[in-house]
Amino acid sequence: MNLRALFDDLVRFETLLWNAVDARLRDETGLPLGSLDVMRIIGATPRCRVYDIAEGLAITVGGASQAVDRLEKRGHCARRPNPDDRRSSIVGLTPEGQALLETASTVFERELADFFATPPLRREALDQLATTLATLRAAAQERSRR
Numbered sequence: 001m002n003l004r005a006l007f008d009d010l011v012r013f014e015t016l017l018w019n020a021v022d023a024r025l026r027d028e029t030g031l032p033l034g035s036l037d038v039m040r041i042i043g044a045t046p047r048c049r050v051y052d053i054a055e056g057l058a059i060t061v062g063g064a065s066q067a068v069d070r071l072e073k074r075g076h077c078a079r080r081p082n083p084d085d086r087r088s089s090i091v092g093l094t095p096e097g098q099a100l101l102e103t104a105s106t107v108f109e110r111e112l113a114d115f116f117a118t119p120p121l122r123r124e125a126l127d128q129l130a131t132t133l134a135t136l137r138a139a140a141q142e143r144s145r146r
Contacts, residue, residue, distance in 0.1 A: 017115060024111040029104045035076075036108060038067045039093060039101045042077055048091045049082065058141070076100060 022033040031039075041056040042048045054064035068091055071077045076097030079089035093101060116126065 020115055021108060021111045025104055025107055028107045029100065031100060031104045033108075034067065035071060036101070036104050038064070038071060039076065039097060040105070042071075042091050042093055043098065043101050047082075049088050050091065051088065053091070058144075071097065 018033060025031050025033055025036060037057055038053055041053050045052050045056070050061055050064045050068055053059075053068065054061045057064065059067075068077060068079070072079065075094055077091055077093050079091050082088045082090050119126065121129065
């Protein structure tokens, strides 16, 4: 097995998929995919902290904090003091941010459906790919914790 070719195919596919979804989101909502990812975590995480975003996206706390800063500047989220830890804040979506998240999520799902509508893989193969990638991701996360 050529692991370098596997790596190249996986990374290049991810780049092509990301770019397609990002372009559609920007065209229809003005929101980049990276911001949608952050907003999805904020929306799904009660009492969300920057640390939760960093963990959810496998990025640094500094990178997550900068992403929240950008969303906060646009009025999509707000920070408030964390009553359990004075060193951190709780991040929540604003009403405008929640509305944008709902709209952008619909665009996101539609673009994924379009992207995979006529794939070279049958449904069973896509299911297997999803399972394999989830397994690999979990193993990589575990490895990074060591």
